[in-house]
Amino acid sequence: MSDFEIMIDGQTVGASDGETVLTAAIRAGVSIPTLCHDPRLDPAAACRTCLVEVSGSGRLQPACAWKAQADMTVVTENPRIKRHRAVLLSMYLADHALDDEGLPVERPNGNQLREMVIKEGHAFDLVPVAAPRGNREDKNPYVQFNPDACILCARCTRYCDEVEAVSAISLAGRGSATTISTVAERSLLDTSCELCGGCIDVCPTGAMFEGKAPVHAPEAIEKVRSTCNFCGVGCQLDLNVLDGKVIKVTAPPPGTTVNDGNLCVKGRFAYDFVHHDDRLTTPLIRRDDGELHPCSWDEAISAAAAGLLAVKKNHGADALGFISSARCTVEENYLVQKMSRAAFGTNNCHQCAAT
Amino acid sequence: MEKKGSKRQAVLDALTGQGLSREAMARVAELTGVPEADVYGVGTFYTLLAEPGPRVCQGLSCKLAGGDALAEKLEAKGTVHRVSCLGQCDRAPVSLGENNRLDVAGPRGGISPDNPGLVMNLAGEDDPSYPALAWARKMGGEAVIDELEASGLQGRGGAGFPAHIKWRAVRAEAEPTKYVVCNADEGEPGTFKDREIMLRRPQLMLEALAIAAFVTGCEAIYIYVRGEFPEETDALKAALAKGGLEDFEFRFIEGHGAYICGEETALIESIEGRRGMPRLKPPYPTQQGLWGKPTLMNNVETLACVPDILLRGGARFLALGKTEPGTKLYCLSGHVNNPGVYELPLGASLNELVAAGGGFVGTPLAFSPGGASSGVLPMSLADEPLDFKSLAAHGSMLGSAGVVVLNDTVDMAWVAQVQAVFFEDESCGQCAPCRIGARLVRQALDRYLQSGNPDNLEHIEELAWEMTEGSICGLGMVAAEPAVTARRHFSDHFGVRP
Numbered sequence: 001m002s003d004f005e006i007m008i009d010g011q012t013v014g015a016s017d018g019e020t021v022l023t024a025a026i027r028a029g030v031s032i033p034t035l036c037h038d039p040r041l042d043p044a045a046a047c048r049t050c051l052v053e054v055s056g057s058g059r060l061q062p063a064c065a066w067k068a069q070a071d072m073t074v075v076t077e078n079p080r081i082k083r084h085r086a087v088l089l090s091m092y093l094a095d096h097a098l099d100d101e102g103l104p105v106e107r108p109n110g111n112q113l114r115e116m117v118i119k120e121g122h123a124f125d126l127v128p129v130a131a132p133r134g135n136r137e138d139k140n141p142y143v144q145f146n147p148d149a150c151i152l153c154a155r156c157t158r159y160c161d162e163v164e165a166v167s168a169i170s171l172a173g174r175g176s177a178t179t180i181s182t183v184a185e186r187s188l189l190d191t192s193c194e195l196c197g198g199c200i201d202v203c204p205t206g207a208m209f210e211g212k213a214p215v216h217a218p219e220a221i222e223k224v225r226s227t228c229n230f231c232g233v234g235c236q237l238d239l240n241v242l243d244g245k246v247i248k249v250t251a252p253p254p255g256t257t258v259n260d261g262n263l264c265v266k267g268r269f270a271y272d273f274v275h276h277d278d279r280l281t282t283p284l285i286r287r288d289d290g291e292l293h294p295c296s297w298d299e300a301i302s303a304a305a306a307g308l309l310a311v312k313k314n315h316g317a318d319a320l321g322f323i324s325s326a327r328c329t330v331e332e333n334y335l336v337q338k339m340s341r342a343a344f345g346t347n348n349c350h351q352c353a354a355t
Numbered sequence: 356m357e358k359k360g361s362k363r364q365a366v367l368d369a370l371t372g373q374g375l376s377r378e379a380m381a382r383v384a385e386l387t388g389v390p391e392a393d394v395y396g397v398g399t400f401y402t403l404l405a406e407p408g409p410r411v412c413q414g415l416s417c418k419l420a421g422g423d424a425l426a427e428k429l430e431a432k433g434t435v436h437r438v439s440c441l442g443q444c445d446r447a448p449v450s451l452g453e454n455n456r457l458d459v460a461g462p463r464g465g466i467s468p469d470n471p472g473l474v475m476n477l478a479g480e481d482d483p484s485y486p487a488l489a490w491a492r493k494m495g496g497e498a499v500i501d502e503l504e505a506s507g508l509q510g511r512g513g514a515g516f517p518a519h520i521k522w523r524a525v526r527a528e529a530e531p532t533k534y535v536v537c538n539a540d541e542g543e544p545g546t547f548k549d550r551e552i553m554l555r556r557p558q559l560m561l562e563a564l565a566i567a568a569f570v571t572g573c574e575a576i577y578i579y580v581r582g583e584f585p586e587e588t589d590a591l592k593a594a595l596a597k598g599g600l601e602d603f604e605f606r607f608i609e610g611h612g613a614y615i616c617g618e619e620t621a622l623i624e625s626i627e628g629r630r631g632m633p634r635l636k637p638p639y640p641t642q643q644g645l646w647g648k649p650t651l652m653n654n655v656e657t658l659a660c661v662p663d664i665l666l667r668g669g670a671r672f673l674a675l676g677k678t679e680p681g682t683k684l685y686c687l688s689g690h691v692n693n694p695g696v697y698e699l700p701l702g703a704s705l706n707e708l709v710a711a712g713g714g715f716v717g718t719p720l721a722f723s724p725g726g727a728s729s730g731v732l733p734m735s736l737a738d739e740p741l742d743f744k745s746l747a748a749h750g751s752m753l754g755s756a757g758v759v760v761l762n763d764t765v766d767m768a769w770v771a772q773v774q775a776v777f778f779e780d781e782s783c784g785q786c787a788p789c790r791i792g793a794r795l796v797r798q799a800l801d802r803y804l805q806s807g808n809p810d811n812l813e814h815i816e817e818l819a820w821e822m823t824e825g826s827i828c829g830l831g832m833v834a835a836e837p838a839v840t841a842r843r844h845f846s847d848h849f850g851v852r853p
Contacts, residue, residue, distance in 0.1 A: 043635070044785075045635050045786075045827065046785050046786050046787070046827075047786075047787060048786055048787055048788055048825045048826075048827075051824075051825060059824070060824055060825065062635070065635050080824075083820075083821075084821060084824050084825055087817055087818065087820065087821035087825075088787060088788060088821055088825055090814075091787060091788065091791040091792055091795065091818070091821070092787060092791070094791060094795060095787075095790075095791045123814075123817065124813075124814055124817070126795060126814065127798065127802075129791060129794045129795055129798060131791075131794065151787065152784065152785075152787070152790065157396075161390075161393070166390075167390035167392055167393050168390075168392055169392055170390075170392040170393050170395060170396030171396050171630060171784070172395055172396045172399040172400075173399045173400070173784070174399070174400050174402075174613070174630075174781075174782070174783060174784050175779060175780060175781065175782040175783065175784045175790060175793070175794075176779060176782070176784065176790055176791070176793070176794040177784070178783075178784030178785075178790065181392070181395065181396070181399075182392050182395075183377065183380045183384075183391035183392045183394070183395040184375065184376065184377040184380055184395055186377065191391065191392065192390060192391065192392075
């Protein structure tokens with residue numbers, strides 16, 4: 001349902017009150033480049049890549065923030081906008097780590113600036129500005145920051161504040177020395193950071209990255225959608241698989257799954273167990289020799305049932321206690337207490353997250 | 356339950372004198388409820404917080420008067436920060452000591468002689484009975500705004516926006532909570548007129564603020580004074596203490612060393628306890644300003660014109676101007692005999708201004724009509740009116756009327772470089788065209804001055820074009836102007852130091 005119509009590049013597009021030009025354009029299939037935009041965040045209009053012409057304004061205006069209004073005319077492609085993008089991208093290139101071909105470097109999660117320069121082109125090569133942004137040493141095993149790949153779009157800091165309400169990182173400094181910093185440049189381990197890694201997911205240029213994940217071209221990776229098994233919420237995650245191995249976990253795009261692009265520290269980073277040598281792949285039973293031996297699930301469940309019934313027979317039902325896991329769903333927890341109360345006859349049941 | 360950061364406004368004051376250590380951040384976070392990293396982000400934005408202590412001015416007028424030698428002398432004695440223009444160009448070269456009070460400075464600059472016919476008449480005496488406020492109360496709010504409209508008063512902060520439109524807009528807002536803010540964060544290089552009003556005629560400005568609050572129905576008046584102006588704050592507080600304005604609530608906010616906070620939305624962010632990064636417009640402050648409420652913000656000089664307009668009529672004010680309404684405080688510094696603040700009819704020419712300021716020193720070559728942001732103009736325009744319209748037609752602007760005169764002993768490329776350093780230092784860093792562009796321009800000029808090779812300046816015009824097109828606020832839009840205009844008008848004196 002639209003409230004009124006606007007014109008984008010000659011195409012009539014329905015739009016609603018309060019909606020931005022970018023939102024209307026996306027719906028109409030008109031492509032406008034963006035770097036700092038994230039539908040979960042208030043618009044910052046800091047990257048300036050989405051500037052377009054809008055009727056009623058002499059200046060170019062950011063599509064990500066400019067509100068659509070009835071009878072507005074928007075132009076997203078013309079010589080002026082092309083020139084703007086080309087010179088702006090030349091500036092970005094002067095402030096970014098480049099590869100041998102002079103393009104923004106490949107980064108672990110891809111680099112949208114690189115893609116944009118390849119698509120839009122740039123005006124001229126400039127001498128690198130070598131901005132004095134410093135570099136924070138951080139020994140945490142998960143979230144790392146490379147200021148040379150940062151475009152200061154502030155998606156990470158805005159995400160940390162507006163979505164996670166953690167504010168472990170902030171824009172710091174001023175002018176060309178502006179950077180992304182923790183308080184007094186401490187390790188993230190020494191801040192309010194919960195290591196959710198959302199800053200990595202929202203970073204368009206891979207400046208925020210997972211320290212332990214190997215660098216690979218995005219196309220070499222197969223993404224396998226799965227459900228996180230660390231708790232009962234059911235967050236969807238994408239296992240990034242290379243040569244049959246999970247090399248990292250990313251969140252599906254915002255707006256597509258229940259977790260809206262978010263993950264927690266466990267879902268995002270605790271995937272080492274998948275290929276770990278110590279991982280159990282069958283149930284084990286401790287036999288008379290005192291050692292654990294692999295067995296089938298039927299055997300394991302029978303042995304557990306026999307053991308529990310023996311305790312009840314010898315010591316009474318209240319000698320038993322059942323504790324279920326926070327990794328279980330509500331339904332599974334319900335079944336555990338049902339088994340405790342109805343099958344074994346004891347109220348000694350608990351769940352590890354129910355403190 | 357208190358919201359996260361509900362005492363955010365206290366962040367900047369709490370950070371003052373604390374340094375940026377981990378312990379200080381924890382204390383301020385505890386006190387205000389603002390997250391530690393956020394506190395750190397705010398603290399590192401403001402130079403008086405990030406680099407407290409003695410500072411020496413590196414503005415163009417100070418540099419012309421030996422600012423580099425002064426800096427070296429002070430550095431030999433101890434730590435001193437080289438900083439952007441300190442707003443004392445008439446007393447150049449200057450330095451501030453502890454507590455941001457003047458340390459080294461020349462004698463006070465000149466002002467126009469006492470003349471009751473002038474609007475602000477810096478040499479005159481304040482009238483402690485606040486007659487214009489009494490008159491405004493009698494006239495009523497609509498009539499006050501009508502008088503402002505009749506006067507043609509344009510905002511004196513730099514943009515020249517008609518004052519009555521802002522007043523009317525805020526008065527018309529139905530929202531019951533509104534604010535009046537006085538922008539006394541004077542920081543444009545070459546500008547020091549608001550300073551003189553605060554020191555010499557503080558009651559003019561205070562009276563106008565009270566009138567503004569009465570007319571627009573505002574509940575509180577904020578005065579945001581540049582942190583490097585403690586004496587000016589003292590003068591305002593002393594004037595207020597004399598009594599007469601008890602019906603109004605005045606709140607003083609101290610700046611913390613960031614030129615960009617003179618931009619109205621950045622100033623609002625700063626009052627709210629945030630990094631002084633300009634907001635996207637719309638909404639405009641008259642609609643959603645301080646804490647999202649309708650806010651009337653005026654420059655010190657704009658306000659100081661209001662009492663006279665009410666007492667002697669808008670028509671008189673209008674007629675005082677030469678090409679545009681009213682009189683104007685022109686700041687004059689650089690290569691002139693008597694730098695100072697001169698009140699002349701708006702539209703006076705450079706030659707008329709310099710005549711009031713004792714004449715040129717040496718052979719004049721160039722002038723900057725409205726601060727660093729206005730670039731530089733050739734002496735062929737010395738008889739053109741210094742007003743909003745004419746200067747815009749010459750690709751410049753009146754801005755804050757911080758006029759700096761340069762004689763033929765200077766290299767215009769060096770002038771451009773000094774101004775480029777200023778813009779690079781003062782860019783807030785929020786948007787890429789300004790953050791990267793200001794640094795590119797400064798570095799290109801550096802390389803050119805070192806090598807003499809004009810290839811280094813190859814892309815300056817194109818960078819300037821993009822900075823104007825792509826930047827969020829006015830700082831980025833004009834940051835390359837000194838370089839571009841110096842090249843445009845002074846090819847013979849660019850890169851040449853006679």
